[in-house]
Amino acid sequence: MSHSHGGHDHGHEHGQDEGHARGRGHDHSHAGHSHGPGVHVHENTDKKRVLIAACLTGGFMIVEAAGGWITGSLALLADAGHMLTDSIALWLAWYAFHLGERPATMRMTYGFGRVKTLVAYTNGVTIFAIALWIVYEAIVRFLDPPPVLGGPMLVVAVVGLLVNIAGFVVLHGGDRESLNMRGAILHVMGDMLGSAAAIVAAIIILATGWTPIDPILSVLVAVLILSTAWRLMKEAAHVLLEGVPESLDRDGIARDLEASVSGVREIHHMHVWSIDGSRNMATLHACLVEGTDPHGAVSAIKARLATRHGIAHATVEPEYGQCADARPEHLH
Template identity: 45%
Template structure:
């Protein structure tokens, strides 16, 4: 392509090939063989959802029977867990759909939407628990320690199994990480409820219950906030966390034959899938330059690059690459 508009219909390309040439917009797509990982994640989410949903009814019932805020807090987390796991599973299924004429990057951003919704819900639960804990410090509520202890032990068992199931996939996507964080929050909550139930049973210190409930909320909130920020950054097409855009620009500008770099954009379609578009002013460059650009991009964790090579008289607006 010359200095005309550079439009790339990704639905029409088999990812894993390259177009290159002087005065042409070169594309190279990293391998996107996600089927095996997606299927494994779907199985993990399904098992965790069945465990969590089955126990949810028991925990909610006994939270009201015992009158325990700590148990109610844990039940609230379990409720958001079930919803989060179901939403994550739905997003994974939708995200596995191939690219088409309307969604040229596919539907994988559905996973980020699910992560943002899950984080928002869990953040709201954490705020509610803190408010309720403050109220109960002012107006103590009688707590039945025995049913609180029994349900907490059962909940800990369920959470341990669910966490073990999800641990393998939580590093692969924000969607899986949000589900894993939900379960880990519940696991900590179950431990806190067990400790609280034992203290209340043997000492009668009912103030321990709201204290532990507040502790659970304070542990969850900063982690949830970090996940929410990461999700929103992707949705706003921000530069991926940890990627130094100025360093990337400097390395591209230092390549042989490159006189300038402009219209440099880096964003993520979903967690871990980074993309780059750039215009390079390189009047004497050949096909070798595109391969060198790919090498630089790979060092910065970028799987998919679209580069337009321009002569020194090309306008900055010429050949703008499209974004998802």
């Protein structure tokens, strides 16, 4: 028994899917809307949460940049730079939710849901780049520490932390399964860490006058941000590369279908992927026992995939005897 990807081209399966859509409009024309109304409600609230966080972050970023410039604090400047990209990232995340609401079209048959994953990946890359810049700037400042005004730095950092906490609370109530929301939360968490580090640095500078603490704490924040950014990038890249979702076992699902659906002899050429990290899809060939009703078998397979494995949208190709895609030299 084989569950391999074999010589079966994924693009071919997408074309097959579209062909089915044209042949049976009731079956696949809703490809971009296979998720239920509850998901739309959640995404609408997430969209509002991201918009509020974007306004908070963008507004305070200007104050913090001015504060960092006046006080000479890298911790504040680094956090302001981080907040600038965070603000842009949050606006992008908001736009991704907005775009994701558009219905599927003839050219974009799965809709625009994957834009959210693309934005999540982009957010991960930008955070990574910012963290590396902070490390470089910190090394330069550690070797030649500039004067830092601890008092004003402390005031700006405290206000910044309060703004970031407000943004985090707003976002934290959203859908943590959404890669787009997790990217937005990650940006605000990075800002919270940056503000906390700036507060600690300001207190130490006021108490001891030791300015190297400013770049040292900036590096610690950068390292923390790097690890979470890397994880976000990996997860988003996995979705974009159409990998099997972490929560699913493709071969296990194939074995389950063979064991539980009456008349199914073998499942092969199976592909499982996700549109946006939450909506799972599958295509597969179902080799049936002679005499099995193909319509009944396909319906049973789709029902099992939806209820047991969380795959709401599937394209199933029923077969008898040899595989329709088998080449003469590979018949089995």
